[in-house]
Amino acid sequence: MPRSHICPSCLTELARIRAIPDEHYGLPIVVCPGCQLACVRTKHPDQQFWRVFRRTWVTIRLVIAKVILVILMSLLMWGLVYWSADLYTDYRGNFHFIDPFVSGHFETTLGAWGLPLAAIAIGCSIRLVFLHLRAWVPILMVLVLTAFFTTLDFTVGHLFNAIAQIGSFRSQIDIPSASEMILRGQFFAMLAGLAIIGLVPAVLLRRSVERSGAKRFRKIRKKLRKRRSHDD
Amino acid sequence: MMAENETPVKDGMMSEHIRADRACIGCGFNLYGQSVTKEEHYGLAIARCPECGEVAALQTYPTMSHWVNRFRALLAGFWVIVLLIAFVIQVLIVAAFADSVSRDVSDPLAKKIGEVYYNWAEENGTTTSIAGWATTPEAYYQWVQIPSDWADEHLDAIVADYGGLWSTFDRSNMIYVIPAWMVVFLAGVFWSIVLLGATRKRATIVPLAASALVLVLTYIEFPSSMFIVPQASDVAKELYAHIMAPIAIIVQLPALFIGVFFGRKIARWIILLTLPPRSRVSLSILWTRDGLDLPRP
Numbered sequence: 001m002p003r004s005h006i007c008p009s010c011l012t013e014l015a016r017i018r019a020i021p022d023e024h025y026g027l028p029i030v031v032c033p034g035c036q037l038a039c040v041r042t043k044h045p046d047q048q049f050w051r052v053f054r055r056t057w058v059t060i061r062l063v064i065a066k067v068i069l070v071i072l073m074s075l076l077m078w079g080l081v082y083w084s085a086d087l088y089t090d091y092r093g094n095f096h097f098i099d100p101f102v103s104g105h106f107e108t109t110l111g112a113w114g115l116p117l118a119a120i121a122i123g124c125s126i127r128l129v130f131l132h133l134r135a136w137v138p139i140l141m142v143l144v145l146t147a148f149f150t151t152l153d154f155t156v157g158h159l160f161n162a163i164a165q166i167g168s169f170r171s172q173i174d175i176p177s178a179s180e181m182i183l184r185g186q187f188f189a190m191l192a193g194l195a196i197i198g199l200v201p202a203v204l205l206r207r208s209v210e211r212s213g214a215k216r217f218r219k220i221r222k223k224l225r226k227r228r229s230h231d232d
Numbered sequence: 233m234m235a236e237n238e239t240p241v242k243d244g245m246m247s248e249h250i251r252a253d254r255a256c257i258g259c260g261f262n263l264y265g266q267s268v269t270k271e272e273h274y275g276l277a278i279a280r281c282p283e284c285g286e287v288a289a290l291q292t293y294p295t296m297s298h299w300v301n302r303f304r305a306l307l308a309g310f311w312v313i314v315l316l317i318a319f320v321i322q323v324l325i326v327a328a329f330a331d332s333v334s335r336d337v338s339d340p341l342a343k344k345i346g347e348v349y350y351n352w353a354e355e356n357g358t359t360t361s362i363a364g365w366a367t368t369p370e371a372y373y374q375w376v377q378i379p380s381d382w383a384d385e386h387l388d389a390i391v392a393d394y395g396g397l398w399s400t401f402d403r404s405n406m407i408y409v410i411p412a413w414m415v416v417f418l419a420g421v422f423w424s425i426v427l428l429g430a431t432r433k434r435a436t437i438v439p440l441a442a443s444a445l446v447l448v449l450t451y452i453e454f455p456s457s458m459f460i461v462p463q464a465s466d467v468a469k470e471l472y473a474h475i476m477a478p479i480a481i482i483v484q485l486p487a488l489f490i491g492v493f494f495g496r497k498i499a500r501w502i503i504l505l506t507l508p509p510r511s512r513v514s515l516s517i518l519w520t521r522d523g524l525d526l527p528r529p
Contacts, residue, residue: 004254004263006277006290011268015252049304052514059507059514066506132508141505160407173407 005041007032014039069129070138073122074145077191080115081150084187087111095186119191123198128209135199143192150184250279250290258286315426322419322442326484329412330446330477331469336405337476338468339374341394346373346464348390349382374468377461387467397471412480413487420491425499428521436492443481443488450477496522 002015012034019028019041028041087100087108100112123139130138157175176184248268256263261283268290271278277290350373352358391397419439427435450473462470500518504527507515516526 001264002252004250004252004290006248006250006268008277011248011270011277011290013248013251013268053307056514059511062511063503063506063515067502130506133505137505156410159410163407163409164404 005030007034007037008039009037010035014041066129070126070141070145073126073142074149077119077122077142077146077195078149080119080191081146081184081187083111084115084191085183087115088187089183116194119194120198120201123195124202124205125198126195127199127202128205131206131209135202139195139199142195146191147188150188151181154181254279254288254290256281256284256286257288259284263288318422318426319438319442322423322439323445325415325419326443326446326481327449329408329415329484330450330473330480333405333408333480334473334476335465335469336408338465338472341391341397341471342374342463342465342468344373344394345378345383345387345390345467346376348386349376349378349464352382352386374463374465376464378464378467379461383462383467387471391471397475408480409483412484416484417487417491420488420493421495421498422491424492424495425518428517432492432496435495436489439488439492440485443484447478447481450474 005014006012007014010032012032014030014032017030017033019030021027022029029038030041031038088097089095100108103109103112122142126138126142127135130141154176157173160173161175250263250266250268252264254263255261258281261281263279263281266279266282268277268279270276271287279288279290280286281288347370416439420436423439424432424435427438430437496518503512503515503518509528512526519526
């Protein structure tokens with residue numbers, strides 16, 4: 001039930017009348033239907049303080065959760081890059097795309113199907129989480145982070161070598177070879193393409209997600225109306 | 233008795249009732265359904281609680297609770313404690329980096345000190361702390377416990393014989409610079425965001441104070457040898473700490489400054505990416521603090 005708000009002029013209960021922000025100051029104004037007096041709906045400071053505090057806390061948690069999700073998705077993609085290097089190449093480093101599908105070994109076949117599906121699922125889910133952005137932005141976020149993780153050992157190795165040259169000492173870090181980096185780049189490009197394909201199911205699922213959100217909103221509104229009518 | 237306390241009301245003004253929630257300021261009873269009247273003297277709208285007889289003015293919200301200010305003070309206190317804990321963590325991170333660099337850099341000298349003491353002990357028939365460890369004592373020279381009186385007598389000669397501190401300096405340990413930059417950069421971003429009351433220049437003071445504190449602690453001679461017999465690695469580390477700790481701390485500073493300077497920009501950028509426009513309002517202080525407008529959708 002709304003909080004009581006009495007018209008100071010004619011004592012009419014104004015609680016059920018919606019307050020509209022005025023155009024000059026943005027104050028929530030309620031016009032009394034009985035005497036046409038415009039009065040401001042003030043809220044209790046206790047209520048205001050806790051509401052702002054709770055809302056800020058919820059927003060901060062949401063930001064943290066989304067950042068963690070993006071990092072997790074990128075780490076998953078990074079794992080997929082390494083997994084695909086194991087799955088689609090032989091011990092000499094030659095690329096065999098079909099072999100895992102027809103290997104006859106259950107785990108290898110499962111991996112061959114699961115890997116592209118996982119990449120598509122990442123692309124699709126990240127799009128659905130960031131519906132307020134343009135479609136390419138969340139995918140780009142994940143791909144940039146994945147590229148960062150994939151090239152981290154290479155970058156750090158070369159950075160350390162540069163420091164070693166300046167300090168004239170011997171570097172003890174193993175840097176991945178150029179051929180390995182090219183192989184990683186190829187699998188990264190393949191997975192990036194699959195993640196972009198994930199935007200197609202995201203378009204179909206977007207309507208379903210929005211519908212479920214609207215359905216939940218209608219359900220809450222219906223419940224509130226029912227409660228109000230019961231109180232009246 | 234009740235009749236004496238009743239506020240006089242104007243006749244014919246008892247036409248309205250409270251049709252929503254309103255707690256009595258005296259006993260908390262819900263005044264829903266109570267008659268609203270205008271009192272005689274000032275014409276204010278009032279309602280009387282049927283439970284305790286308290287008169288409630290209806291034109292404003294009830295008196296503000298003192299608990300609001302108490303909770304605010306409590307939250308502010310909690311926030312200060314969180315910041316102090318973060319400061320201590322920052323000190324520990326900087327100290328750990330300085331300590332690990334000093335220890336690793338001093339490793340060759342520690343082995344040399346341990347070797348000299350081990351040979352001296354063998355010649356003089358003294359038992360060393362690693363005597364029964366293994367058949368290859370060379371691998372454990374840095375763990376030999378060095379009596380302080382022996383160290384006072386021989387240490388300068390050992391260092392001079394080895395060609396001074398810089399000749400044994402293992403520069404490959406500069407690898408620690410890379411992870412330290414990353415960690416300190418994130419710490420700078422953190423301080424830039426949490427110290428919203430300060431300008432970016434002032435926000436730099438707090439992490440700088442953490443670094444300065446570590447530096448001061450490095451130069452304080454703690455009497456650790458009073459309680460334990462130091463190992464060769466501790467003796468060598470003490471020699472290098474006075475040189476390496478300032479270097480390790482100064483090397484971190486650029487990453488710290490960059491973190492503090494760009495921290496709020498990074499936070500604003502993350503919020504723009506992660507939150508839809510409607511949800512950004514709660515964190516609008518990150519824009520308004522720097523005199524910026526909240527970006528339009």
